[in-house]
Amino acid sequence: MDILKLIFGAIWFILPAYTANMFPVFVAKTKFAKKYNKPVDFGIKYGRKQLFGAGKTWLGLIFGIIAGSIIGFLQGTLILGILLASGALIGDLVGSFVKRRFGLERGERAILLDQLDFLIGAFIFSSVIMEINYSYFLVLVFLTPSVHLLANYLGYKLGLKKEPW
Ligand code: CTP
Ligand code: MG
Numbered sequence: 001m002d003i004l005k006l007i008f009g010a011i012w013f014i015l016p017a018y019t020a021n022m023f024p025v026f027v028a029k030t031k032f033a034k035k036y037n038k039p040v041d042f043g044i045k046y047g048r049k050q051l052f053g054a055g056k057t058w059l060g061l062i063f064g065i066i067a068g069s070i071i072g073f074l075q076g077t078l079i080l081g082i083l084l085a086s087g088a089l090i091g092d093l094v095g096s097f098v099k100r101r102f103g104l105e106r107g108e109r110a111i112l113l114d115q116l117d118f119l120i121g122a123f124i125f126s127s128v129i130m131e132i133n134y135s136y137f138l139v140l141v142f143l144t145p146s147v148h149l150l151a152n153y154l155g156y157k158l159g160l161k162k163e164p165w
Contacts, residue, residue, distance in 0.1 A: 010136040010143070015075065017122035020068030020085035021092060022151060024060025025160050033059045040093065052096045053106040064089050083125040091121015107163050114165065115145040 027033055037059045041051035065085045072081010095117025099110050119140055123132055149165065156164035 006135060007139055007143070010133075010139040012075070013133070013136055014084065014119070014122065014140055014144075016068035016072040016081040016084040017088035017118060018147070019071045020064040020088040021118045023064040023067040024057070024089075025155055027060050027063045028057060029160060033057070047101070049100040049103065050106075051100065052093050053100055055106040056093055056096050061089050061093075079129060080126060083128060084122045087122040087125025088118040089121070090125070091118045094121065109163070109165050112145070115148040116141065119144050 028037065037057045039050070039052070039054050040056045040058055040061060041053075043054075044051050065082070068085025068088065069078065069082045072078050072084065075081065095110070095113050096106075098113060098117075099108065102110075104110060119137075123137055126132070152161060153164050155161040
């Protein structure tokens with residue numbers, strides 16, 4: 001069926017971005033990260049709050065991009081994978097930047113922003129080498145919040161995350 005083809009095509013396309021966005025949760029739990037990890041903003045403040053906050057770290061960023069790129073490589077589209085993975089995590093940083101400017105604490109909920117910042121970042125970065133597929137984008141805008149909420153709920157139940165969102 002065409003609709004299924006569209007949905008699976010969209011998920012396959014965005015897989016490096018999903019991977020990049022999920023991977024830092026695991027990285028942050030490692031002993032190595034607990035010892036050496038640093039926030040991307042090095043704790044620097046902008047106004048009343050940190051630039052991005054303590055939830056955005058270098059090891060999360062670097063290993064998230066590597067993990068997403070490996071998925072892209074396995075898919076046979078390494079360059080696209082690198083763009084989707086780095087776009088996702090830069091989008092996630094921008095999302096946190098916006099949250100901090102609205103005075104939200106690290107981990108506080110921001111409906112839609114939390115779920116879509118990385119998706120938008122990934123699509124923008126991918127547009128460097130290809131036309132944006134707006135059908136995929138539309139499918140993923142509707143699909144991603146449910147996937148994101150489910151993944152975060154599982155992460156919470158598994159003790160990987162402090163909040164269930
Ligand atoms: N994480 C990380 N580095 C990143 C992104 C995420 O180390 N670049 C880890 C952090 O441990 C973070 C967790 O993954 O707490 C979940 O990510 P996310 O929900 O995006 O961050 P929040 O803690 O909710 O922070 P924010 O309020 O800024 O979204
Ligand atoms: Mg969060």
